[in-house]
Amino acid sequence: MYRLFARRFIACVLSISLMGTGILPAVSYAGIIGTQTMIEMEQAGDDRARVESFIEQNNVRDLMLSMGVDPAEVSERLAALTGEELRILNANIDSLPAGGDGVLVVMGILFLILLILEITGVIDIFKKV
Secondary structure, X not given: OHHHHHHHXXXXXXXXXXXXXXXXXXXXXXXXXOHHHHHHHHHHXXXXXXXXXXXXXXXXXXXXXXXXXXXXXXXXXHHHOOHXXXXXXXXXXXXXXXXXXXXXXXXXXXXHHHHHHHHHOOOXXXXXX
């Protein structure tokens, strides 16, 4: 008798629970992601990685510490930037005065000046044997 009651009780509970699953349908949203959206997402990831690698350089980190800026705070603010802000920051990193490519340009110009002065005979840097 106990088994019969247990079977009926379990059957009723399962029936009620199965009816309850059909009442609230699961909602999912699907849509097509455009090519431009994917390119922007990929570009934002590349921009973020480039800015992070720039900030993690030793000379940049030392400069931030000398100004009293906590590197953890910089990382938090970097994570909060939008894709457009990252793109602008990434575009301006090369032109920021951090001694990047400017040193090579100055050395190249100096070498050309010394070479011209050597050819014209004004100075004698490269001694002839």
